[in-house]
Amino acid sequence: xxxxxxxxxxxxxxxxQEVTLRCKPISGHNSLFWYRQTMMRGLELLIYFNNNVxxxxxxxxxxxxxxxxxxxxxxxxxxQPSEPxxxxxxxxxxxxxxxxxxxxxxxPGTRLTVL
Amino acid sequence: xxxxxxxEKLLSVFxxxxxxxxxxxxxxxxxxxxxxxxxxxxxxxxLLRHISRESIKGFTADLxxxxxxxxxxxxxxxxxxxxxxxxxxxPPLGGYNKLIFGAGTRLAVHP
Numbered sequence: 001x002x003x004x005x006x007x008x009x010x011x012x013x014x015x016x017q018e019v020t021l022r023c024k025p026i027s028g029h030n031s032l033f034w035y036r037q038t039m040m041r042g043l044e045l046l047i048y049f050n051n052n053v054x055x056x057x058x059x060x061x062x063x064x065x066x067x068x069x070x071x072x073x074x075x076x077x078x079x080q081p082s083e084p085x086x087x088x089x090x091x092x093x094x095x096x097x098x099x100x101x102x103x104x105x106x107x108p109g110t111r112l113t114v115l
Numbered sequence: 116x117x118x119x120x121x122x123e124k125l126l127s128v129f130x131x132x133x134x135x136x137x138x139x140x141x142x143x144x145x146x147x148x149x150x151x152x153x154x155x156x157x158x159x160x161x162l163l164r165h166i167s168r169e170s171i172k173g174f175t176a177d178l179x180x181x182x183x184x185x186x187x188x189x190x191x192x193x194x195x196x197x198x199x200x201x202x203x204x205x206p207p208l209g210g211y212n213k214l215i216f217g218a219g220t221r222l223a224v225h226p
Binding site for chain 2: 003004033035041042043044045048055056091093102103104105106107108109
């Protein structure tokens with residue numbers, strides 16, 4: 001298994017543009033999490049899904065951010081319009097609800113730079 | 116409010132020195148505590164969890180409910196321990212394993 005897959009790995013865009021980040025969780029995992037990592041704030045949970053249903057989106061910064069999980073193998077995080085302060089590394093993680101260790105498995109991250 | 120505090124952004128030590136990465140949490144209950152680690156150019160991964168009471172790569176962490184702390188310790192640091200370390204809390208209720216992370220501490224072990 002390749003683990004959690006994220007694309008793109010790097011994204012550079014201009015302020016005002018729409019950005020879409022993609023995540024493929026580990027097959028069979030039923031929980032998916034989106035995090036944002038910055039130097040100032042560390043790792044922040046943005047939103048998480050359980051069985052494709054958004055459970056808690058209280059960490060989503062504002063209406064410019066939206067996330068979807070149309071099926072068990074795919075999720076997107078969209079920023080529209082993007083702003084320079086959105087520059088960060090965005091991580092996706094998944095978890096197997098049947099696993100006793102409660103481990104979250106992280107993807108490699110997408111480094112977003114908004115100019 | 117649920118919060119995880121890692122007071123040090125950077126901890127710099129020499130090889131062979133003892134290491135303690137501090138983590139304090141605020142939660143009215145009995146949460147589960149974890150340490151995650153991110154080595155250079157690698158994915159964030161679980162290092163250890165308090166209920167396992169295990170030592171991983173020489174690291175241990177003891178949950179102190181009185182002090183609401185979960186400090187990560189290693190008696191003799193190695194250069195390969197250099198990484199970003201995150202302390203995380205999982206509330207016992209909720210069922211979906213939401214993790215609340217601290218801001219992280221970068222450990223730099225010098226030769």
